[in-house]
Amino acid sequence: MVEVFAPAKVNLSLHVTGQRPDGYHLLDSYVCFADIGDRVTVAKADETSLSVTGPFAKAIPTGADNLVLRAAELLGVSAHITLEKNLPAAAGIGGGSSDAAATLMALTDLYNIPVPDRDAVLTLGADVPVCLMRGQVRMRGIGDDLAYITESRMGWPMVLVNPGVSVSTPEVFRRLARKTNEPMPDDILEDTYNEFPDWLGHQRNDLEAPAIELEPVILDVLDALRAETGCRIARMSGSGATCFALFDEDDQASDAVAAIRDAHPDWWAVVAIS
Structure with a gap:
């Protein structure tokens, strides 16, 4: 069993700098991660399943489109996944993306396999790659151009x-x-x-x-x-x-x-x- 914290992602700034012909918007954002968030726990299983607990559990759909389940599918592994949902959903603080990133971290640890490359992770959502980094990050492009400002918290x-x-x-x-x-x-x-x-x-x-x-x-x-x-x-x-x-x-x-x-x-x- 592996447990990983999924912190709230906060866009301290978010500049929209353009739009590609395919419709994707280009951003320049200062991202930090708070010390509050959800928790993802995984255990090996013959088939993948998802249980959601916590104060915001009722707001979370558990169908195939759930990012946590999609993260497991991307890795090609099966597990019982428990998501403790402490952050409000669809709230602008990256809850679903952070949960997906935490699931990737937990399952790659559980099965001793590498995290997929950034292009593959981007298929889960534009915010998932940055949520794998934590710390303070400058996020540009469509979420694919990432650079640490510092790997530690600000402390504010x-x-x-x-x-x-x-x-x-x-x-x-x-x-x-x-x-x-x-x-x-x-x-x-x-x-x-x-x-x-x-x-x-x-x-x-x-x-x-x-x-x-x-x-x-x-x-x-x-x-x-x-x-x-x-x-x-x-x-x-x-x-x-x-x-x-x-x-x-x-x-x-x-x-x-x-x-x-x-x-x-x-x-x-x-x-x-x-």
Whole structure:
């Protein structure tokens, strides 16, 4: 039996820089991974099966299209897979992709086989290759151009909030007013720890505006985060609806979550370390 953690993937920035003739969008994104997430456990079996537990289990389909099952199929092995689903689904924090990556890690360990090459992994989804890397990563292209910024965490106290709505990624991209935007600058590594939120504030998530157009409650989440003491920056992650905020101190992040849960008991709000 092998167990692998599947962390939440947070797009600290997400610049849409173009679109290929085949329709795939080109991105330039600063990706980090939080210390909260799902868990995947695998054990050898004659036939592959999937059990889903955890607070968000009911939202997860268990048919053949599930990315965890597709990851096992890609490897050509069978196993009993248990997915402990702690992250909301379709939330812009890479839950399904991270689960698929964790499944690949667990099954290749269980069967002592190599992880497939990046092109093969990309068939599972554009975010799966980056989820195999962890750390802090600059993700460009369609998710195939990946480079470590650093393999360690930043250590910033982070709050993640999801208002309980699902956002259609294709619809968000469809509503994007401009498909060719400026990429991030190349001076990411020149910024010190304390200056990072200010540097990040000059970056963007180009999908934020169309996502808010679809689900205005996302703006309510951002306003709630920005109103909390110690919030250095708040932004939407991915195509939404989860938003993140970086805080100066752990206590400030904890206080922010308590306040948001009190004001909005139907929202998912957690403290994490980025």
